[in-house]
Amino acid sequence: MKLFDVYPLFNIEIIKGKGCHVWDSDENEYLDLYGGHAVISVGHSHPTYVNAITDQINKLGFYSNSVQNSLQQKFAEKLGKACGYEDYTLFLINSGAEANENALKLASFHNGKKRVIAFKHAFHGRTSAAVRVTDNPKIIAPVNEDLAVTYLPLNDVKAVETELAKGDVSSVIIEGIQGVGGIQLPTDTFLQELRSLCTKYDACLILDEIQSGYGRSGKFFAHQYAGIQPDLITVAKGIANGFPMGGLLISPKFKPIYGMLGTTFGGNHLACSAAIAVLEIMENEQLIDNAAKVGAYLMEELQQLPGIKEVRGRGLMIGMEFNESIKEVRSKLLFEEKVFTGVAGTHTIRLLPPLCLSMDEAKEFLVRFKKVLNV
Numbered sequence: 001m002k003l004f005d006v007y008p009l010f011n012i013e014i015i016k017g018k019g020c021h022v023w024d025s026d027e028n029e030y031l032d033l034y035g036g037h038a039v040i041s042v043g044h045s046h047p048t049y050v051n052a053i054t055d056q057i058n059k060l061g062f063y064s065n066s067v068q069n070s071l072q073q074k075f076a077e078k079l080g081k082a083c084g085y086e087d088y089t090l091f092l093i094n095s096g097a098e099a100n101e102n103a104l105k106l107a108s109f110h111n112g113k114k115r116v117i118a119f120k121h122a123f124h125g126r127t128s129a130a131v132r133v134t135d136n137p138k139i140i141a142p143v144n145e146d147l148a149v150t151y152l153p154l155n156d157v158k159a160v161e162t163e164l165a166k167g168d169v170s171s172v173i174i175e176g177i178q179g180v181g182g183i184q185l186p187t188d189t190f191l192q193e194l195r196s197l198c199t200k201y202d203a204c205l206i207l208d209e210i211q212s213g214y215g216r217s218g219k220f221f222a223h224q225y226a227g228i229q230p231d232l233i234t235v236a237k238g239i240a241n242g243f244p245m246g247g248l249l250i251s252p253k254f255k256p257i258y259g260m261l262g263t264t265f266g267g268n269h270l271a272c273s274a275a276i277a278v279l280e281i282m283e284n285e286q287l288i289d290n291a292a293k294v295g296a297y298l299m300e301e302l303q304q305l306p307g308i309k310e311v312r313g314r315g316l317m318i319g320m321e322f323n324e325s326i327k328e329v330r331s332k333l334l335f336e337e338k339v340f341t342g343v344a345g346t347h348t349i350r351l352l353p354p355l356c357l358s359m360d361e362a363k364e365f366l367v368r369f370k371k372v373l374n375v
């Protein structure tokens with residue numbers, strides 16, 4: 001059997017990782033400024049993380065959500081403390097799309113409404129509702145089309161109020177920082193206005209922090225720069241450093257009913273062990289502060305380079321928009337300078353390194369990047 005060929009692949013196989021470095025099958029070493037698409041939060045193969053999963057699999061790999069699993073509660077308590085949402089509750093699933101899917105459902109169960117507001121260039125995942133609120137018609141199948149969605153321009157308060165005033169909007173979903181859309185930031189005032197408009201018109205505010213959360217922006221959640229509290233917050237990617245996991249943080253106003261949400265694998269023993277280890281490492285090594293510090297340094301240095309149209313971002317979520325296609329720059333970075341980066345569209349390079357990126361590694365990246373840019 002062959003694989004369903006839906007991914008354009010680089011002809012590189014990564015077989016080993018350590019911290020912010022990875023190695024391919026020919027033993028070439030790469031600097032990882034991509035973190036496997038913002039997934040590697042605490043670095044590759046961190047010993048605390050490896051030991052936590054190894055210890056757990058030696059005891060128990062899996063049992064179902066029909067019995068107690070104290071690892072879930074331990075993780076929920078640690079997460080509440082780490083992110084400042086101790087009064088929220090947690091529902092665990094396996095991916096970012098699933099987190100958004102459940103958030104959209106919960107909002108609709110709660111207020112009985114159907115329409116969703118999403119934003120231009122948003123990406124929220126590939127499952128039925130999550131893909132429908134993603135602003136990319138190419139990946140929305142006919143079976144997904146029935147959910148009513150209105151896409152509005154980011155940062156346009158008036159447009160949001162006009163739609164919310166119609167009274168049929170169940171939820172507004174927005175990324176803390178748009179990732180796939182090219183590192184576009186909602187302004188703090190826009191998020192504050194969204195918060196009060198959602199309250200005024202009885203719509204739920206869903207913050208998708210799947211890419212921008214878990215310390216990446218230099219705060220636990222990117223929306224915390226605006227000082228707001230959403231009704232629902234979705235997380236995945238960095239939550240378990242590569243072990244598949246997603247989470248939905250739920251404000252106290254939602255009342256759980258047995259059976260309204262459910263999952264086989266969500267919150268399993270291995271995922272929880274991985275996620276607990278991630279929070280321990282983040283705390284011990286102060287990785288959120290590190291993301292803020294190293295990210296600010298990188299942004300400042302990148303802003304001074306000629307040829308880049310705009311540098312956007314917060315913490316270690318950085319986009320560099322060029323006037324021309326970035327294909328060649330990215331390719332040279334990877335194949336000549338051995339640096340992994342991400343892209344958004346055709347003109348923007350995305351940096352999403354592990355949150356443990358050191359100042360020396362950031363400087364090393366700048367040296368290699370300048371070589372590629374010839375500056």
Ligand SMILES: Cc1ncc(COP(=O)(O)O)c(C=O)c1O
Pocket residue numbers: 095096097098100123124125126175179180208209210211212236237
């Ligand atoms: C902002 C955002 N939301 C949702 C998702 C979907 O997450 P997953 O691929 O884990 O389903 C992604 C993935 O890139 C994302 O960046």
